[in-house]
Amino acid sequence: MKIEGQSFRSIWVKDEDETKVQIIDQRYLPFELVIEELSTLDDFARAIREMHVRGAPLIGATAAYGLCAAIREMDPESNLSEEVEKAVYYLRATRPTAVDLQHATETVWRSACRGSNQAEKLELAKAATEQLVADSILQCQLIGEHGVKLIEAISKQKKGETVNILTHCNAGWLACIDHGTATAPIYAAHDQGIKLHVWVDETRPRNQGANLTAYELAQHGVPHTVIVDNTGGHLMQHGMVDLIVVGTDRTTRSGDVANKIGTYLKALAAKDNGVPFYVAAPSSSIDWQISDGLAEIPIEERTDEEVKYVHGWFNGRIYKVLLTPHDSPAANYGFDVTPARLVSGLITERGVCAASENGLSELFPEMSKV
Numbered sequence: 001m002k003i004e005g006q007s008f009r010s011i012w013v014k015d016e017d018e019t020k021v022q023i024i025d026q027r028y029l030p031f032e033l034v035i036e037e038l039s040t041l042d043d044f045a046r047a048i049r050e051m052h053v054r055g056a057p058l059i060g061a062t063a064a065y066g067l068c069a070a071i072r073e074m075d076p077e078s079n080l081s082e083e084v085e086k087a088v089y090y091l092r093a094t095r096p097t098a099v100d101l102q103h104a105t106e107t108v109w110r111s112a113c114r115g116s117n118q119a120e121k122l123e124l125a126k127a128a129t130e131q132l133v134a135d136s137i138l139q140c141q142l143i144g145e146h147g148v149k150l151i152e153a154i155s156k157q158k159k160g161e162t163v164n165i166l167t168h169c170n171a172g173w174l175a176c177i178d179h180g181t182a183t184a185p186i187y188a189a190h191d192q193g194i195k196l197h198v199w200v201d202e203t204r205p206r207n208q209g210a211n212l213t214a215y216e217l218a219q220h221g222v223p224h225t226v227i228v229d230n231t232g233g234h235l236m237q238h239g240m241v242d243l244i245v246v247g248t249d250r251t252t253r254s255g256d257v258a259n260k261i262g263t264y265l266k267a268l269a270a271k272d273n274g275v276p277f278y279v280a281a282p283s284s285s286i287d288w289q290i291s292d293g294l295a296e297i298p299i300e301e302r303t304d305e306e307v308k309y310v311h312g313w314f315n316g317r318i319y320k321v322l323l324t325p326h327d328s329p330a331a332n333y334g335f336d337v338t339p340a341r342l343v344s345g346l347i348t349e350r351g352v353c354a355a356s357e358n359g360l361s362e363l364f365p366e367m368s369k370v
């Protein structure tokens with residue numbers, strides 16, 4: 001996708017030096033475009049933990065590159081298998097909810113295991129990482145192709161009047177590598193000339209909607225309006241939302257969806273108002289091992305600082321401002337679980353299906369046997 005007319009991905013290997021990977025440090029957007037270079041295992045782990053990068057597919061890709069860095073750093077005389085395993089668990093501990101992190105490290109780990117020495121392990125890990133990145137980009141592109149049909153249908157029903165779509169958090173290209181998941185159908189519809197407008201939930205506490213989704217949509221020329229998180233219900237009651245599309249950090253095989261905190265409340269309001277609520281779910285974000293989202297998905301709890309303070313731009317500088325009394329405690333649950341019964345459908349790279357075990361296994365028959 002583009003920033004100021006220049007093509008970007010959220011993560012890429014530095015051309016001249018294969019040992020370095022570059023990312024957009026998302027903590028500074030939309031105010032400053034800061035490119036950060038990562039080369040050691042600790043660099044990659046810190047970038048994920050401290051959210052220089054975030055969003056389920058991007059967390060997975062960053063961890064995959066991180067595992068390559070770990071293998072490169074290893075003492076060739078050490079027990080390489082043991083060291084790779086340690087690196088995998090170190091990376092997995094950075095953020096618990098997005099299952100992409102487990103999947104990506106599993107994929108690269110399995111490939112690396114086939115190498116009999118450090119050089120072979122590294123080559124295999126690098127190849128697996130590049131494949132994973134290519135697959136992730138393709139998954140997003142295909143989600144766009146399938147999801148755009150939902151928007152086309154609504155546009156037709158409305159006889160070409162503006163389709164109003166609400167999204168929560170950032171499930172755009174910055175959360176992935178390119179295109180995005182929830183935003184892919186939006187970009188595809190906009191590029192086809194369908195009239196649309198996006199309601200962007202600001203998404204406290206870290207404001208991924210206000211900072212990142214609004215930035216992406218503005219860069220792409222998509223009409224949008226930022227709203228505070230509690231506005232969606234009011235808009236739905238007044239017929240001002242035609243469709244909700246969100247991303248997912250982990251979807252169970254029965255279609256329960258963990259996504260950024262507040263998603264569940266949007267789904268409840270959507271149900272009450274008959275607004276279709278779709279989840280863009282690449283297979284990298286589906287956890288085939290579990291079926292009860294509420295009981296089995298680990299919900300990340302982050303520092304209370306993110307709730308108590310906000311970051312903002314003033315006079316050419318980013319400031320951090322306290323919102324609460326100094327000593328008031330705050331709770332910071334990163335995600336919530338939307339039960340499958342509230343989800344109208346899942347938009348996957350293989351098509352749109354019901355949020356249910358049957359729906360998913362029709363599209364992914366090979367996974368229903370896991």
Ligand code: MRU
Binds near residue numbers: 054169170182247259
């Ligand atoms: O805490 P974050 O910013 O990593 O959370 C991101 C989200 O919740 C996204 O909606 C989700 O990862 C889907 S990204 C395609």
